[in-house]
Amino acid sequence: MIVVQNLSKLYRIGNVDVCAAKNINLxxxxxxxxxxxxxxxxxxxxxxxxxGLLDKPTFGNVIIDGKNTxxxxxxxxSKIRLGKMGFVFQEYNILPELTVLENVMLPALMTDTSKKExxxxxxxxIRYIGLEKRANHLPAELSGGERQRVSIARALINNPKMIFAxxxxxxxxxxxxxxxxxxxxxxxxxxxxxxxxxTHNPKYLKYATKIFLLKDGTIARTYNTKGTRKSESLxxxxxxxxxxxxxxxxxxxxxxxxIKNKWPKEIVERAISKHAKNSxx
Ligand SMILES: Nc1ncnc2c1ncn2[C@@H]1O[C@H](COP(=O)(O)OP(=O)(O)O)[C@@H](O)[C@H]1O
Ligand SMILES: [Mg+2]
Numbered sequence: 001m002i003v004v005q006n007l008s009k010l011y012r013i014g015n016v017d018v019c020a021a022k023n024i025n026l027x028x029x030x031x032x033x034x035x036x037x038x039x040x041x042x043x044x045x046x047x048x049x050x051x052g053l054l055d056k057p058t059f060g061n062v063i064i065d066g067k068n069t070x071x072x073x074x075x076x077x078s079k080i081r082l083g084k085m086g087f088v089f090q091e092y093n094i095l096p097e098l099t100v101l102e103n104v105m106l107p108a109l110m111t112d113t114s115k116k117e118x119x120x121x122x123x124x125x126i127r128y129i130g131l132e133k134r135a136n137h138l139p140a141e142l143s144g145g146e147r148q149r150v151s152i153a154r155a156l157i158n159n160p161k162m163i164f165a166x167x168x169x170x171x172x173x174x175x176x177x178x179x180x181x182x183x184x185x186x187x188x189x190x191x192x193x194x195x196x197x198x199t200h201n202p203k204y205l206k207y208a209t210k211i212f213l214l215k216d217g218t219i220a221r222t223y224n225t226k227g228t229r230k231s232e233s234l235x236x237x238x239x240x241x242x243x244x245x246x247x248x249x250x251x252x253x254x255x256x257x258x259i260k261n262k263w264p265k266e267i268v269e270r271a272i273s274k275h276a277k278n279s280x281x
Contacts, residue, residue: 002027003028004062004063009055033195033210034210036048037198038215043214045166048196051164082107083158085164088163094151095139100150106154107158145179152183163184163194165184168180184197208225210222211225
C-alpha cells in the first residue's frame with residue numbers, strides 16, 4: 001500500500017520556484033490499477049518519480065507498506081526500488097549493446113540471486129511476454145512494441161509488487177499500444193501487481209480502479225472507477241472537455257490545445273460536437 005501525505009516538489013530555476021507537485025494526498029491499495037492523466041506539464045512524471053522513489057520530495061511523505069521513505073538514505077531507497085518496484089518509460093531505456101536476455105537480467109544482477117537462477121527466471125519472463133524467439137537479439141533488431149515489451153520484462157525480473165509506467169505507449173502505433181496495455185492489465189489481474197500508468201488514451205481508462213486528473217501539480221479530480229463500464233470511462237473525459245468548452249474557450253482554440261496535449265482526436269471531436277449539439281449551436 002502507498003500512502004502519500006502533503007507531497008510537494010519544487011524546482012528552482014534561477015530565482016523562480018516551479019511547483020511541479022502541490023500538497024498531494026492519496027492512498028493506493030495493493031492490486032489497484034491507477035491511471036494518471038492530465039495536460040503536459042501538469043506534473044504526471046513528477047508524481048510517478050516521487051511515488052517510485054526516483055526523486056526526493058521537497059515536502060511531505062511517501063509511505064510504502066507502512067514505511068516512511070522520506071527519512072531513508074539512497075541505498076535503502078534503492079533497495080526498496082529493486083525489491084518492490086518495476087519501471088517502464090516512454091523511451092524504453094534498454095541498453096542497445098546488450099541482448100534481450102541480458103537487458104531483462106540486469107536489475108536482478110544487483111540482488112543476491114545467483115546468476116543461474118536469474119537466467120532461468122529471465123527466460124521464463126521472456127517466454128511469458130511472447131519474445132522467446134528474440135532472446136538473443138539486440139534491441140536494434142526489434143520493433144518499438146517489442147522493445148517496450150523487453151522493458152516490461154526487465155521491470156518484472158525481481159517480482160515487483162508495483163509497476164510505474166510513464167507514457168509507455170507514446171512512441172507506439174495503436175496495435176502495439178494495445179498489446180502493451182493489455183500486458184499491464186494481465187499483470188494486474190493475474191499477478192496482482194499494482195499498476196501506475198500515465199496515458200492519454202481514454203480507451204484504456206476502463207482498466208483503471210482509480211483515475212487521477214492532474215492540473216498544475218495538484219489532483220484536480222479523483223475518479224474511483226472500480227467496475228466502471230467502458231462508456232462511463234469515456235464520459236469522464238467528455239465531461240472534462242465539456243467543462244473547458246463551457247468556460248468560454250473557443251472550440252477552435254480548445255481543439256488545438258487538446259490535440260497538442262495528446263488527447264485522442266476522435267474523442268476531442270466527439271466531445272466538441274456533442275457540446276455544440278447540447279448548447280443548440
Ligand atoms: N528537472 C526539472 N527542473 C525544472 N522544472 C521541472 C523539472 N522537471 C519538471 N519540471 C517542471 O515541472 C512541471 C511538471 O512537469 P512534469 O512532471 O514533467 O509534467 P508532465 O509529466 O505532466 O508533462 C512542468 O512545469 C515542468 O516544466
Ligand atoms: Mg511526463
